[in-house]
Amino acid sequence: MAWRIRSAALLWRNAYSTKASSSAQEAVKRILPPKYRLTWGRLLTGALLGLGIGGGAYVSTVDEATFCGWLFTGTKFVNPLFRLLDPEDAHQFAIWAAARGLVPREKRPDPAILEIEVWGRKFSNPIGLAAGFDKSAEAVEGLLGMGFGFMEVGSVTPIPQEGNPKPRVFRLPEQGAIINRYGFNSEGIVVVAKRLGAQHGKRKLAETSNTTMPQSTEQKPGGKAGPGILGVNIGKNKMSEDAAADYVQGVHTLSQFADYLVINVSSPNTPGLRKLQGRKQLKDLVKKVLSARDEMQWGEEGPPPLLVKIAPDLSKQDLADIAAVALTLRLDGLIISNTTISRPDSVIGLPHADEMGGLSGKPLFKLSTDVLKEMYQLTRGRITLIGCGGISSGEDAYRKIRAGATLVQLYSAFAYEGPALIPQIKTELAACLERDGFKSIQEAVGADFR
Template sequence: MAPKYIKKGLTWRRAIAAATISSLLGTMVYASTRDEATLSSWLFEGADFFSPFFRLLDPETAHRLAVLSASWGLLPREKRPDPPELAITVWGRRFTNPIGLAAGFDKDAEAVENLILVGFGHVEVGSVTPLPQPGNPKPRVFRIPEEQAVINRYGFNSEGIVAVAQRLGARHGRQKLQGSGGDPKELEGTHFDSKTQKGVLGVNLGKNKDSPDAGADYVQGVHTLSQYADYLVINISSPNTPGLRKLQGRKQLQELIRRVLAARDEMQWGEDGPPPLLVKIAPDLARADLEDIAAVALAVHLDGLIISNTTISRPESIQGHANGNETGGLSGPPLLEMSTDVQAQMYKLTKGKVPLVGCGGVSSGRDAYKKIRAGASLVQLYTALVYKGPKLLPDMKKELVECLKADGFKSIEEAVGADFR
């Protein structure tokens, strides 16, 4: 008799793939208990071997298995220090490297610590909605392997802010305990400075699909989750929540940001102040829209912009592929040029006064460098991991250092916005 989980829809092929993955991950766990520093390179090389097995599963099952693997600590851990050239300070936070994991992977903050240990300079969780919601009907994730791209229409599936707050609160408590030397009694009255910890945590906030007041949803997210975040993000650019992108209009955006900033600033903060507030925008905006957003960002002293979310457009390279006409947001290499162009425009419109996070199509160190030269202080990726696995990270860092040296830059900070100098 077939196992119960196979009866529910998984094929024997997928079951074998899952078993193989489990076996390989177990081997990696064993290896990581030995000489971790010297085995770090081997572990990332080994990840290359089993990464293709994830693609034998349907995309959402593979995504779920990847999150679980990360939460169980089954991904390779980077024990080698980041090259000093890659360190950068933004918003008073020190990033050991500029490469971050974009929101959308760890939606419910299940694997933050272990994802940071893989070697990301920052990890962004979410989008988190106030109330739990299932998102859009399945299937809702589609690979386009010929282009190493993905189309998704998840629709802000989220366990809600209570579940995420519990997980982040537990992490916060563990770090405070470590900072106090391990004595729980010393926790009383101590201030935990997350900026001194390895890795930076961003929390991406969304709204519930049927919420009549988007602003209230974002305010609720701020009140509940900002105490655990190194930075906050208002996501108003997902194409999969009806009406969300309308919030990018000048009047709506200015009103929303001021309301969220007021909610953040009315809370009590220590000497380090509140977490910076960023807005994530779409790549499908007209020039006039970008000018409006830049004007608002400067007027309200917004801390940063993430450029960009997925696109609803379909470049020629996507058309004709099996899943190319699926509705939803397109991510991956076909988005690189579009998102980088929007980012470059925004850098010029804000005169470099608003820190930018370059997101969209990054799948190599050269891609990241292109965004940095176009004005990004930090970069983010997600889809590239689907196709290249964790080894992408050390490969990107090596290539990024090579790009810096080739152009005579001693640090990431020197290269930011170099295309416009």
């Protein structure tokens, strides 16, 4: 009977989908007895319904951690499709999906060895999403929910600006690299403040609704945005003549929503911005920003820590000057580093390698790590350093930590590999720490110099 059902189904589909003659439909009836005469649509619906019920029944027997793992693994098959899109379109689609919860949510606890406390805040793991991915705080909840220990929104400028003309993002897939010249495209601090304010209010409402539940005295990882720590990266407008005023405005408007603040003076795509890394210019700027932050009213937790993000294309004297400013003014941290305007040998000759803009991804790893090592020594380990640039594995993150980073950030590798990379890096990093006998992240920080 099975062959008769299959034959009838094919005939029925052809008979009705092509509006064949009644003789073709009669042929179906002759092959298939009356009790099996179902339309093709009903057959297909039944099959899908059966699969759905069967699949749902099976999934219901699987524990949450296993199902979560399936979701992250499944993104490995979906993410390559993003590469078929224009790079900036793919970027915007990823933000759109994360903003709507169309990304996997991490339900599994992080390895205990990855937990670390920095600036009085608990991070469940040291893996963060760098600024530039979610520039306008559109998808904070979705991105943090994927398992990052922290993320950074921005750079945010006071006044909305379009940034540089398109195209302005280019892939170098052979090297897992990206060149961008976005130019601080931003929706402005008012829009970002509204989004972060809504997020903050939602979290406070959730906390209020849970006041009837027994509260643990132990501090849990997380910050103002929920399960992860949120940094806000502020920049200046392209046409602004008073850079300090732009940064001060950003602090006044956004710092109340930030677990930490970042002054970005290192993007290569805003004319004159990197000149603010000079000793005198940086010292004057940081003083004004610190003053603006400290004049605001803060609760028991105090003001958010202030960091500066620097470029990898600096001379030894430049680095020494920045270290001196950081130590003198007691900066809370430095992010090392932004993208590079140099072109390492590994990318020369590749398509798009000659495009103007900052290079990120694997070719940046050595350069940014060398700068990280230099700055760790110059600051004598007294300043918290965030290692950023070229990380694509747990081993890479571990090397940054041994070189002096307390926390690390991803961007390009996440853009290429998608959500599945996050649990992979955490697992690999935990294995590296255990392999070398470290009991915590903090023990491994700067280990190359001990």
